[in-house]
Amino acid sequence: MRKLAGRVKRFSELLRRYLAPLVLLTIVLGLAYGACCHDTASLFKPIVSVPLFFMLYPMMINIHIENIEREALSKGVILGVIFLNFILSPILAAIFANLFLANLNPYLVVGFVLKLTVPCSGMVIAWTGFAQGRTETALVIVSLSFLLGILLIPVWMYLLVGVLVPIDIWLMAQKIMIIIVLPLVAGLVTRRIIIRRWGMQKFKSIRPTFPAISSLGMFAIIFMMMALESQVILEHLEFILYIAIGILIIYPSLALIGILYSKLVGLDFEDGIAMTYGVTAKNHGITMAIAVTTFEGIAVLPAAFAPIIQIPLMLIILRLAPKLKTWINKTTITNETTGEASG
Numbered sequence: 631m632r633k634l635a636g637r638v639k640r641f642s643e644l645l646r647r648y649l650a651p652l653v654l655l656t657i658v659l660g661l662a663y664g665a666c667c668h669d670t671a672s673l674f675k676p677i678v679s680v681p682l683f684f685m686l687y688p689m690m691i692n693i694h695i696e697n698i699e700r701e702a703l704s705k706g707v708i709l710g711v712i713f714l715n716f717i718l719s720p721i722l723a724a725i726f727a728n729l730f731l732a733n734l735n736p737y738l739v740v741g742f743v744l745k746l747t748v749p750c751s752g753m754v755i756a757w758t759g760f761a762q763g764r765t766e767t768a769l770v771i772v773s774l775s776f777l778l779g780i781l782l783i784p785v786w787m788y789l790l791v792g793v794l795v796p797i798d799i800w801l802m803a804q805k806i807m808i809i810i811v812l813p814l815v816a817g818l819v820t821r822r823i824i825i826r827r828w829g830m831q832k833f834k835s836i837r838p839t840f841p842a843i844s845s846l847g848m849f850a851i852i853f854m855m856m857a858l859e860s861q862v863i864l865e866h867l868e869f870i871l872y873i874a875i876g877i878l879i880i881y882p883s884l885a886l887i888g889i890l891y892s893k894l895v896g897l898d899f900e901d902g903i904a905m906t907y908g909v910t911a912k913n914h915g916i917t918m919a920i921a922v923t924t925f926e927g928i929a930v931l932p933a934a935f936a937p938i939i940q941i942p943l944m945l946i947i948l949r950l951a952p953k954l955k956t957w958i959n960k961t962t963i964t965n966e967t968t969g970e971a972s973g
Contacts, residue, residue, distance in 0.1 A: 642842040649845065650941040653852065657934060660853040664860025671857035678854055678922055685847030685915045686809065688840035690817025692752050706895040707905050711771050714884060714891070714909040716782050720747040722883070724790040726876045735862075736794040738869055740787070741921055741929035742876060745936055747786045748920065749775035751913035752841075754904070757944050761951040763903035771908035780810055783920070795925065802924055809919045844915060851918050852934045859927040873932050877939045885910045885947060892958055899955040903947075911944055912936065 645652065664671045723746030727739040750772055758768035784802040791797065824833045856863065863869060888909045892902030917933035947954075 639838040642838040642845075645842055645845045650938050652849065653934070653937045656849045656852045657856050660856025661860045661864060663853070664857035665864060667857075668861065671854075671860070674854040674858055678851065681847040681850035681854070682809075682919050682922065683813075683847070685844050685851060686813040686919060687816055687820075688843040688847075689752060689915055690813045691821050691840050692817075692837060704897065704901065706897055707767060707771070707901050708774070710888065710891050710895070710897075710905050711774065711908055712778065714888060714905075715749045715775055716747075716778060716786075718887070719880070719884060719909065720786045720790060722880050723747065723876075726880060727791075730872050730876065732794070734866065734869060734872065735928055736791075737926045737929040738873075738931065740791045740795055740925050741932040742873060743790050744783075744787060744921060744925075744929065745912060745917050745932040746880060747783055747790075748913050748917040749779050750908045750911050751915065753944075754907045754911045757907045757911055757948065758904045761903045761907070761948050762900075762955070763907070763951075764900035765904070767901050767904040768908060771904060775908070776810060776814065779916075780806055802920075805923050806920060809916060809923065848915055848918070851922065851930075855918075855922065855927055855930045855934060859931070862928055863931065869928075869931060870935055873935050874939060877932075877936055881910055881940060881943050885943065889954060889958070897958070899958040902958050903951060903954065906947065907944070910940070910947070912940065914940075 720743060723743045727742045731739045731742055752772055754772050755765050755768040759765045780803075783806055784797075784799045787802060788797050788799040821833065824836070885906055888906035889902065891897075892899075892905060897905065914933050914937055917936075918930055921930040921933055
């Protein structure tokens with residue numbers, strides 16, 4: 631059993647390390663398969679829900695949303711996350727999409743805005759831990775973002791892209807409830823059953839399995855959707871170029887604003903880096919799930935392509951973390967010292 635757990639852990643680490651090139655490879659293979667075997671690719675459409683389940687449900691087992699009331703979180707972090715994730719990010723996405731994508735394909739606009747409107751993923755907690763940030767803060771950021779996302783994603787999509795494609799806000803809200811709430815509840819119940827029956831140590835030993843299963847589900851969805859939409863994408867490869875440009879502009883901007891905001895409101899590095907990851911490590915899985923179930927196939931392209939750029943950006947932030955720590959904490963200590971001197 632220990633050997634199997636060790637192998638699963640190594641496999642999970644391998645997937646995480648090479649996620650960006652593996653996503654790129656999956657996109658290429660999906661497009662190639664769709665171009666060569668378009669008739670058989672159409673058979674994927676009825677079974678897309680299967681990899682959706684294997685992507686979302688294991689992901690939710692690791693979300694500790696019940697801890698949101700137990701952890702003390704500063705107002706500065708809460709306001710920053712709400713502003714950056716649910717106000718600035720969707721608006722920046724809509725501005726870019728309407729300027730550069732609207733003339734290409736309306737569902738490309740929808741997919742791009744959706745990618746920047748769906749908030750952070752559970753990987754925020756992992757990235758925060760790697761950077762020696764406060765994982766408790768990251769945990770609450772993820773939980774809060776899930777709860778707010780259920781309410782705000784359909785509203786923003788209706789307001790920002792409702793003029794381009796027909797959006798039934800209530801129907802979309804119902805689908806988001808199914809996509810987020812049902813797997814989330816199932817994940818909470820599953821985790822409690824595992825811990826109650828086998829203990830926390832056992833849960834920790836099998837926890838690396840869940841991201842691996844989610845990643846495999848994500849690869850399957852990317853492959854299927856690229857195969858289904860291969861004809862449109864291959865005829866318009868500029869779609870990928872514009873998506874890349876948009877992500878390269880907006881994601882670093884959000885990271886920079888998050889860092890500057892942390893300095894401005896006097897957050898320490900541990901909270902500041904958690905918030906920075908919380909506004910830049912967007913959730914690919916839920917975005918793809920909403921795009922697949924609510925909109926036409928091409929809307930999934932931004933979510934499918936984004937990891938290729940997002941993951942290297944997360945690594946750059948991680949590489950810069952020691953310098954950011956010195957800079958942010960120096961500012962915080964200086965402010966505290968000044969305040970004490972004034973008192």
